[in-house]
Structure formats: C-alpha cells, structure tokens
Amino acid sequence: MTRSARRTRRILRTAGTGAAALLVLSGCSSSDDSASATSGSSASGSDELSGPVTVFAAASLKESFTTLGEEFEKAHPGTKVSFNFGGSDSLAAGITGGAPADVFASASPKTMKIVTEAGSASGAPATFVRNQLEIATLPGNPDRVSSLKDLTDPGLKVVLCDKEVPCGAAAQKALDAGGLTLTPVSYEQDVKSALTKVELKEADAAVVYTTDVHAAGGKVEGVEFPESADAVNDYPIVRLKDSANADAAEAFIALVRSAQGQKVLTGAGFLKP
Known part of the structure; x- marks a missing residue:
C-alpha cells in the first residue's frame, strides 16, 4: 500500500470515529435537554397552588x-x-x-x-x-382617662380580656408592672369582644391592643400608657x-x-x- 493510500485510510478512520462521537454526544445532549425540559415542567407544575x-x-x-x-x-x-x-x-x-x-x-x-x-x-x-397594649375609651375620652391608674377609679366601668387570653395576660402584666389592682365589670374571651363593649357604650374603657384601637377608627379613642412596654406580645x-x-x-x-x-x-x- 502506498503512503498516499495509507494516509487516506487513516483520515477516513479518524473521520468515522469523530462522526460516531458526535452522534453519541448528540444523543446525550438530546437526553439532557429532554430531562431538563421535564424537570422544568415538573417544577412549574409544583408551583401551582x-x-x-x-x-x-x-x-x-x-x-x-x-x-x-x-x-x-x-x-x-x-x-x-x-x-x-x-x-x-x-x-x-x-x-x-x-x-x-x-x-x-x-x-x-x-x-x-x-x-x-x-x-x-x-x-x-x-x-x-x-403587639402593644392601649386603653380604648369612648370617643372624645369623656372620662379624661390619661393613665392605667385612672382605670382603678371605682366609678369607671372597665373591661379586660380573660387572663387566659393573651391580651388579658398582657394587661395583668402591665398592671403588675404599675403595682395596680383593677376589678373589671367583665372579662371577655377575646380582644374584639372587649373592644365591642366600649363601642356599644356598655363600658367606659377597655385594655386592648393598639391594633384594635386602630381598626376601630372613630368608634373609640386610644390612650397610651408606659406600663404597656412591659407587656408587649410576640x-x-x-x-x-x-x-x-x-x-x-x-x-x-x-x-x-x-x-x-x-x-x-x-x-x-x-x-x-
């Protein structure tokens, strides 16, 4: 076999090997793309709530x-x-x-x-x-409540949340911080019920959360008090x-x-x- 023939045969053999390799790589690429597409489709589906x-x-x-x-x-x-x-x-x-x-x-x-x-x-x-506590009074604060101590006035009808409820437990903590004793006219099962007593004028004041005073708008007036800093709820x-x-x-x-x-x-x- 001449040198030229041997060179031609070697070139053809190399070309064949390269083509085969390209086919394998092409197959792998198609497989990877397909897997990727499937994965992407699956992820998109899992995002559907x-x-x-x-x-x-x-x-x-x-x-x-x-x-x-x-x-x-x-x-x-x-x-x-x-x-x-x-x-x-x-x-x-x-x-x-x-x-x-x-x-x-x-x-x-x-x-x-x-x-x-x-x-x-x-x-x-x-x-x-x-959340922090605040005193909710009637609009215009007719009883001139300006502190937590003012709520101990026996002439005021004050409502608290039940002591087992977070707002009630926080109110008790604030009273303890101020060294105060308060006897409410009623204990309510949640903070909205306590606030409603004031909105309906069935109570003069209630110890609730700042957020509840905010939500009530003009139906009540809020009074801040320093002892609330000792009873902030997470x-x-x-x-x-x-x-x-x-x-x-x-x-x-x-x-x-x-x-x-x-x-x-x-x-x-x-x-x-």
Whole structure:
C-alpha cells in the first residue's frame, strides 16, 4: 500500500470515529435537554397552588389577615383562604382537639406552646409581629382617662380580656408592672369582644391592643400608657402537622412574613418582630 493510500485510510478512520462521537454526544445532549425540559415542567407544575387553606388566627389579626387572604387568593386563583378568628387559647384547644386547620397564628408564645407540646405543629413557629397594649375609651375620652391608674377609679366601668387570653395576660402584666389592682365589670374571651363593649357604650374603657384601637377608627379613642412596654406580645405562626394543603399553607405563611405582608401588618399598627 502506498503512503498516499495509507494516509487516506487513516483520515477516513479518524473521520468515522469523530462522526460516531458526535452522534453519541448528540444523543446525550438530546437526553439532557429532554430531562431538563421535564424537570422544568415538573417544577412549574409544583408551583401551582390550589384548594382551600384554613387559618386559625388571634382575633387581633382579623383585619390584616383578611386583607392578606384576599391578596393570596388573587396571586393564586385556585385557592380559597378561610379564617377562624378568636381567642388564642380557644383556638389552640380546638387544634389539639382535632379541629381541621392548616395554619395557626397566635397572639402569644404561651398559647402557641399548647399546640407545639401536643405535637400538632409542623416545625418550629416563627415570630412574625409584635403587639402593644392601649386603653380604648369612648370617643372624645369623656372620662379624661390619661393613665392605667385612672382605670382603678371605682366609678369607671372597665373591661379586660380573660387572663387566659393573651391580651388579658398582657394587661395583668402591665398592671403588675404599675403595682395596680383593677376589678373589671367583665372579662371577655377575646380582644374584639372587649373592644365591642366600649363601642356599644356598655363600658367606659377597655385594655386592648393598639391594633384594635386602630381598626376601630372613630368608634373609640386610644390612650397610651408606659406600663404597656412591659407587656408587649410576640405573635408566632406555624403550619400545622395535619394540614390538608401543606404547600398552600407554607405559601400563606411566606406571604405573612414577606415585605408585602409586613407592610400590611405594620400599617395596621403591629410592631416588627
């Protein structure tokens, strides 16, 4: 065989090997692209949220959470957020008793602990806001209430939250800080009920949260007092272990803790965590 023939044969053999390699690489590339496309499609599908989300939340969160629920539904058209607002202790009892819910937002770590110790929470709760007490009086403050001590006047009809409810426990802490003793005309099961007593003029004043005075608008007048600094409540939130819609529950919690959620909450008078 001549040198020229040998060179030609070598070139052809090399070209064949290269072509085979290109075919293999092409196959791998197609396979990778296909896998990538499938993965992307799957990820896109997992981002689709749908179905109901049930949120058990402290009564003081009613206005801000209702707003966030509407925003959540707009962002995820296939979802529906339902709320159960009430005293945190009652809500915790309902959850540990088997009431179906996806998310629990409590007005205090103490009531959240009822749920976590019962093994009903999925993961550790996260504090998302804080809240401070304020005195709610009748519009115009006709009794000229200017301090927590003024509420001890026996001539005033004052309402407090029950001591087992976070707002009641905080009020007692504030009274203790001021060395004051107060006998209310009634103890209410949640902060909204206490506020309503003043709005209906069934009480002259109530110790509630700043956020509740804010939400009431002109129906009441708020009076700040220094002892409230000793009774600021942390609000924790958690997904529940038996959630029937875990992805949507986590997404709602993410909204609450996001900058968008914090804007709604601080706009309602809550303090940042």
